[in-house]
Amino acid sequence: MHLIVDGANVMGSRPDGWWRDRAGAASRLAEQLAGALRRGALDELFAEHPGAHRVVLVLEGRARRATPPADPPDGFEILLAPADADSAIVELAHDLVSRGEDVLVVTADRELTRRLHAVGAQTIRPGRLLKLV
Secondary structure (H helix, E strand, O other), X not given: OEEEEEHHHHHHOOOOOHHHOHHHHHHXXXXXXXXXXXXXXXXXXXXXXXXXXXXXEEEOHHHHHOOOOOOOOXXXXXXXXXXXXXXXHHHHHHHHHHOOOOEEEEOXXXXXXHHHHHXXXXXXXXXXXXXXX
């Protein structure tokens, strides 16, 4: 199971001042995700998908300057989108699904959700993820 996180969308779902320091907000989100993966807090999302799990945080724009977690767990990575994150997320999801992998994407973006469902990926809203981290 691959959990792909739309970093901008998840950061934007919390009115915590992220817009003043996008790289800092992205660094905090990366730490939260890495910590949740380490502690098994994301297991609820992976319950129906036994085996190895991978979490990919996709960042774009100024958030790309985020500091990665100090000690990232196995299966955690940050993908710096070369252009827009939506296209990078759809491309990654399409590649994984075409190889027979299960993909779950965290986003509230309706158009992105439509594009992801078209390639066979599942989606959840940021609130569900944020309750776990």
